[in-house]
Ligand code: SF4
């Protein structure tokens with residue numbers, strides 16, 4: 001199994017632990033990654049807010065770079081995922097866009113995109129291409145007893161008519177990927193809500209009010225940790241948790257773990273091999289929980 | 301909280317701007333809205349943004365008030381409204397169209413312009429600092445894939461983005 005690996009902007013600039021965990025986990029699972037060079041930003045909702053076409057062109061260029069390598073695309077950011085799928089859909093349904101974008105790509109990179117690339121988020125590669133059965137066979141350390149609040153993030157699910165990723169009102173992929181480690185994916189009321197990240201720069205308090213609401217919901221449901229698959233959600237829940245605690249008047253200390261970190265730990269990787277030391281909130285507490293679960297043999 | 305509510309003083313209808321907005325909507329159809337309010341009830345910021353009200357205002361041609369408001373920039377783009385609308389109106393997408401029209405008329409929030417300028421300058425939303433590169437090395441990770449920022453800038457010029465964002469990079 002081989003994919004063009006597109007890292008996006010947020011991971012290399014803020015969240016190297018995501019990259020580390022992805023590479024180490026996929027290596028263990030026999031998936032080969034080919035770094036996509038010279039890709040730049042996908043445009044995401046930032047450029048889409050200013051000019052939707054710009055976003056589509058930027059994203060189509062990334063699809064074309066992957067096609068040029070003859071590989072399907074693996075992304076780890078739902079923001080990129082949504083953008084690239086939106087571009088893919090427009091490319092297929094809008095002939096004038098197709099011509100326009102190819103004219104630009106030809107001039108810029110000497111490339112023409114034909115529309116063949118499949119875009120997958122990490123969770124799709126794990127769930128659909130590798131499969132739960134395969135992954136279950138690799139689990140060395142059960143996480144039985146760990147209560148996990150799964151946070152999907154908006155742009156992995158919605159708009160579902162374009163993404164066709166999972167059931168937008170009752171998704172299961174991430175929950176099942178969590179439960180394959182024997183951890184429990186718990187019910188929490190605000191599970192499907194936005195983390196607030198997209199409006200952080202525009203209105204900090206309003207953005208953090210959403211973060212607080214979610215943290216409270218996770219705490220009320222007695223989650224040991226929140227598990228995410230989006231770099232921006234990770235930054236919001238983990239790096240902003242202190243500030244969110246301050247504005248809500250309630251203290252939160254909830255570990256926020258990237259899914260590949262969780263999976264990595266349960267297939268036997270060490271915490272530093274999944275970059276756990278680079279997470280900010282409640283990591284000591286999280287390691288204590290793991291020690292309790294794993295008992296004498298914890299090896300931490 | 302610094303939310304400016306939509307101003308309803310000196311109400312003005314602007315049929316030309318309304319047609320421009322309607323022409324630029326690529327998915328969904330605001331005229332199908334039955335004002336059921338399902339969009340707003342599912343919106344995590346429904347007490348501020350009220351997508352059903354925005355759709356109604358577009359239908360009535362009260363678009364000037366919308367595009368100069370800060371509210372349209374507070375949508376988190378979570379798409380819950382669009383997902384649940386029984387009439388396939390796609391309010392989240394209408395909000396993007398309103399933002400695009402606002403941008404053309406110079407109403408982009410300063411904070412967003414700054415992020416856009418990062419892309420124009422560095423080809424990425426956030427620049428990779430020397431510290432991050434060092435951290436990668438320490439973790440045994442390969443160097444972050446290089447980006448030809450000049451090429452990205454050219455693409456942004458070609459597609460008309462630079463003109464909208466008012467950007468000549470210094
Ligand atoms: S859910 Fe759809 S039909 Fe109902 S008010 Fe909102 S936009 Fe209109």
Ligand code: SF4
Pocket residue numbers: 339342343344345346349351374375376377378379380381382391392395
């Ligand atoms: S996309 Fe925007 S308007 Fe629609 S539900 Fe989400 S925050 Fe509200």
